[in-house]
Amino acid sequence: MKGGGPILIVAPSWIGDTIMMQPLLSRLRAQRPDSKIHVLAPAWCTPLLARMPEVAAIIENPFAHGEFNWEGRRALGRRLASTGFFSEAYVLPNSWKSALVPFFAGIPLRIGYHGEARYLLLNRRQRLDAAALPRLVDRYAALAGPADGPTPQPHLSSTSEQQRDARRALGLDETVAPVVFCPGAEYGPAKRWPAGHFAALAGKLGASGTPVWIVGGAKDRETGDEIAALSQGAASNLCGRTDLEQAIDLIAGARLVVSNDSGLMHVAAALDRPLLALYGSSSPDYTPPLSPRAKILSLNLDCSPCFKRECPLGHLHCLEELTPAQVLKAVPEGILASDA
Numbered sequence: 001m002k003g004g005g006p007i008l009i010v011a012p013s014w015i016g017d018t019i020m021m022q023p024l025l026s027r028l029r030a031q032r033p034d035s036k037i038h039v040l041a042p043a044w045c046t047p048l049l050a051r052m053p054e055v056a057a058i059i060e061n062p063f064a065h066g067e068f069n070w071e072g073r074r075a076l077g078r079r080l081a082s083t084g085f086f087s088e089a090y091v092l093p094n095s096w097k098s099a100l101v102p103f104f105a106g107i108p109l110r111i112g113y114h115g116e117a118r119y120l121l122l123n124r125r126q127r128l129d130a131a132a133l134p135r136l137v138d139r140y141a142a143l144a145g146p147a148d149g150p151t152p153q154p155h156l157s158s159t160s161e162q163q164r165d166a167r168r169a170l171g172l173d174e175t176v177a178p179v180v181f182c183p184g185a186e187y188g189p190a191k192r193w194p195a196g197h198f199a200a201l202a203g204k205l206g207a208s209g210t211p212v213w214i215v216g217g218a219k220d221r222e223t224g225d226e227i228a229a230l231s232q233g234a235a236s237n238l239c240g241r242t243d244l245e246q247a248i249d250l251i252a253g254a255r256l257v258v259s260n261d262s263g264l265m266h267v268a269a270a271l272d273r274p275l276l277a278l279y280g281s282s283s284p285d286y287t288p289p290l291s292p293r294a295k296i297l298s299l300n301l302d303c304s305p306c307f308k309r310e311c312p313l314g315h316l317h318c319l320e321e322l323t324p325a326q327v328l329k330a331v332p333e334g335i336l337a338s339d340a
Contacts (some may be wrong), residue, residue: 005087005158011041015263020137025054027144047245051156075105156270159254178211182259184220188309190281199230200324206234280319
């Protein structure tokens, strides 16, 4: 299908989910090459969306995660309606409130999954067959309608100039190819490999002459400090020193990324970096790293995945018993400095 006016995407609020919506954007652009895609998303998503070539413009979603704010959503919808701009909208979150802005904007075609009984808000609702579409990325992409072939792989751009600028801003060596650790996981501690394990792995990598950088947000600073201290300087903590744009460019220059199941894990996959993805309480069946260069490490214990924020049994065996030696053994050949 070709033609039509601009398309509005109501984006999810998590880094990983935002990356997994990109194949939907890719399909829409292929179907409607003349239609510009605008994304309604939180301000923090801007650096991420700016690395997606399908996105023509970003509209800031000012509402906090979980915030209802009927009047604010109506005002934003009316502001969009005043442009008479959009021909259709795709609402990716399943909540009732997430469909309000396109409804108030009077966008003629409003598409999404049935979700929280959104009968009036959406006029093209799809019933989700979770068994047929176990992965979130496929669920999003299916909203564009039937397609030939598999769901496209997400891709983020990062130029050598952007990578250089990020390192210069942080005073980092521009010539090295580090291993990057991503020890955070916003969802909760049941998704976080222990700091002591990261530190032990950093010690092994440092002994091979490989630099290790720890990347994450301000909430990960304490964990990063612990890893750096326990590794006796083998790892450098950058958590809290970088914004999302810089994190993207640091990961893009990595020889290897070792990450919990987190937003930055999906960033590494979309940048096509060699990746070891560590799974504990969550499942790669739903939100796997979407890259042929990713290797999933999970003990597949009887108690996992439990999908809990904290271990309900109080032991976190699913991650505690995933040893640094096991992770080191999974490093692809030719990756480490000592392999060169």
